[in-house]
Amino acid sequence: MSGTVKEVKSKEELDGVVKTGAPTILHFWASWCDASKHMDQVFSHLSTDFPLSHFLRVEAEEQPEISVAYSVAAVPYFVFFKDGKVVYTLEGADPSGLANKVSKIAGLIKPGEPAAPASLGMAAGPAVLETVQELAKENGSFQAEPVHPGISSSLKFRLQELVKSNSVMLFMKGVPEAPRCGFSQKVVDILKDEGVKFGSFDILSDDEVREGLKKFSNWPTFPQLYCNGELLGGCDIAVAMHESGELKEVFRDHGINPVGSSESTTGEGSKGGVTESTGLSSVLTSRLKSLINSSPVMLFMKGKPDEPKCGFSRKVVEILRQEKVEFESFDILTDEEVRQGLKVYSNWSSYPQLYIKGELIGGSDIVLDMQKSGELKEVLAEKGIERKESLEDRLKNLIGSSPVMLFIKGTPDAPRCGFSSKVVNALKEDGIPFGSFDILTDEEVRQGLKTFSNWPTFPQLYYKGELVGGCDIVLDLKNGGELKSTLSE
Secondary structure: OOOOOEEOOOHHHHHHHHOOOOOEEEEEEOOOOHHHHHHHHHHHHHHHHOOOOEEEEEEOOOOHHHHHHOOOOEEOEEEEEEOOEEEEEEEOOOHHHHHHHHHHHHOOOOOOOOOOHHHOOOOHHHHHHHHHHHHHHHHOOOOOEEOOOOOOHHHHHHHHHHHOOOOEEEEEOEEOOEEOOHHHHHHHHHHHHHOOOOEEEEHHHOHHHHHHHHHHHOOOOOOEEEEOOEEEEOHHHHHHHHHHOHHHHHHHHOOOOOOOOOOOOOOHHHHHHOOHHHOOOHHHHHHHHHHHOOOOEEEEEOEEOOEEOOHHHHHHHHHHHHOOOOOEEEEHHHOHHHHHHHHHHHOOOOOOEEEEOOEEEEOHHHHHHHHHHOHHHHHHHHOOOOOOOOHHHHHHHHHOOOOEEEEEOEEOOEEOOHHHHHHHHHHHHOOOOOEEEEHHHOHHHHHHHHHHHOOOOOOEEEEOOEEEEOHHHHHHHHHOOOHHHHOOO
8 A cells, every 4th residue: 555645846835845844754766766766665655654744755856946955966865854844864775764764753763763664554664674675685785876956867978978087177167278267277277286187178168068067066166176077176175175285185095196296386476377487576466466355356447337448348347237246446557567467467368357355257258158157146156245235126125025015104003104104094994914114214215215116205005016105095095995905906
């Protein structure tokens, strides 16, 4: 007899079940995985023995949003919920472990006490023993298999071949001889300094690989550095491992030895691909470092943000404003020493140049490409750069914070003008729930809303983001018996 296992079709559906607080077990599986199929049989039998718990199943590759939310990297994978919270997880084909954890959250055994098959119901007990024997017969272990949500089997195979194509493999923007972003250049410099042979792939040349690798590796940005098919990380991790000596140890442990001594130097002199042999004076080098790090987001451009003096500079300014990022700028037309020196320091021959937290991102083409792909947003978030909320966005968010939203003087319990009091009473008398905002507490909102709504007085009543009107209009609707219907259409 089979128990009740429900297929989950959306994260919203899952959240709704979890919020009930009832014991819930979620099984991430894949149709191509034999271990998943075996564990699903046990899962089904357990649902019969524990009818008061929710047993849910998710096809990991078909529901990437849910898989990513619970950091699913392999199947079979189980998540156990109780009282609306995750209490356990279980990776791999472990029938006894699954039965034990289900019993614990269902409350039938004491914490720490194993659930022997005999302690389970009639359905699950034999199934656990049978599955243990079957799995042991097939492979002698209970290993989980990698899952890559949203990737076709053909692309998955191609990515597997690419990451293993060289002992050290770098997925970057551009090629080692001509990197097209500062992060890629930094990792290339590190690998050259380590003296190891490495292969590379220009992700700008193949969008399928570019997007697929983000999901395959569960790493949203580039470059990505692999060693013997295993992801080491991106630029920040490579830099930290290089500076600590750990990268050299990792290569050595994997049998990857330097092919020759590196001529480049490390430490402060190698920042941004520059060595002590650049010819820049220590004073200029110090000044350039200071300028680059003078703001978390720093743009070296021709002209000023409000008066760009070239189309490329204008484009990057527009992108940063679209991303709502606060940034500082330096007009390289005003200082020839900085203009020429920065080309050498960054090993980047043109302008504009955009830096985030002291690291070169690139020029106009790179920034535009990153914005289109969504990678710029990801890098900004990764670096802890928060987007600045504009007044218009803030007003829109406030207006949309409740289906019926009232901007008044004072609060509903203590209005501070007669017009506000009348509107509050009208809404309460008709039993209409509403949110409110006291415009006396925020002059920016008070003045901004007048312009935004083109309505010069308060109170102002909104329904589903649209202005209904002020006191007179609300009272007319109330007296005509139309207020409740207007605010529930």
